[in-house]
Amino acid sequence: MILQTIRKQQPLIHCITNYVVANFQANGLLAIGASPVMADEIDEVTEMVKIASALLLNTGTINDRTKESMLRAGEMANTLSIPIILDPVGAGATTFRKKTIQHLLTQVKFAVIRCNIGELAAIANVNWQQKGVDSGSGSICIEDEAKQVAQRYDCIVIVTGEKDFITDGKQMHWIDGGHQQMTEVTGTGCLLSAICAAAYVAQNEPYKQLVNTLLAYKKIAEHAACSTQYIGDFQIAVLNELHRLSKDGEK
Structure with a gap:
């Protein structure tokens, strides 16, 4: 299982991220045996x-200073x-x-773009009404636009929902499952992006590893929802499930 592989590899994941979710991301990476650094x-x-x-x-909380940090870090990572x-x-x-995102995409070579449907629409220049940082509403063919973005930037594109x-x-997969409560606490998508970073470097088949990561994250949502009654406990249950699956696998 991909989460168990991450635990064995213990990758260091450098996150330039938003202050709303930094703690959850760091704890989520630690739960699967990765090492987070939020510099x-x-x-x-x-x-x-x-x-x-x-x-x-x-x-998520981009500003001029962190934009410059991202550009510098991205340039070095590409090198x-x-x-x-x-x-x-x-x-x-x-x-x-x-x-800012257009600038990043022109200056930095990305391996993966992990976004929601509204963010995909913005990158693909499709007319869309985004609701803050939520996905919003509009009309888009996810398969066509995601494939075009993947080809344009020579990367893997993940659209979650x-x-x-x-x-x-070239390849494409739809992943079913999950639970609505993942949208009712902040940071679950951001944590997934961090886990995708760890999964990408876990072995030598990044596309397959990311498919398996999405499948695992859907199961985590389902298990967390089954084990909790109140939304305040759900985020903790997600961390517990990450830790359990990365150590014991699916049972």
Whole structure:
């Protein structure tokens, strides 16, 4: 199981992320045996990324300082062939966010883009009404647009929602399952992006590893929902399930 493989490999994941979810991301990575580092100071990111297994860039609370940190870290990671995962949170919510993400995509080579449907629409320049950092509403063919984005940026694109979709521009898979409560606490998508960073470097078949990660995360949501009654306990249950599955596997 991919989570067990991550635990064996213990990758260091450098996260330049948003302050709303940093603690949850860090604890989620620790739960599967990975090592998180949440460094975003401009003067240290290039040094930090040199020792990382993968780099995650999350734009949830993006500002000019963290944008520059992302660009510097991304440039160094590309130089060293360290894979980079982009989580373009709220990509279409404001002009600043959209321009920032477009800038990142032109300056940094990403291995994976993990987004929701509204963020995909923003990257693909499809008309869409995004609701803050939530997916919002509109009309889009996920398969067509995700494949085009994957081909344009030569990366794997993951679009998460009630059903998840993954493509590398050639292969594509839909992933069923999960639970609605994953949308009722903050940070579950952001944590998935961090886990995808760890999964990408776990072995030598990143596309297959990411498909397995999406399948595992859907199971985690289902198990967490079954073991809790109140939403306040759900986030803790997700961490518990990550830890259990990474140690014991599916039983």
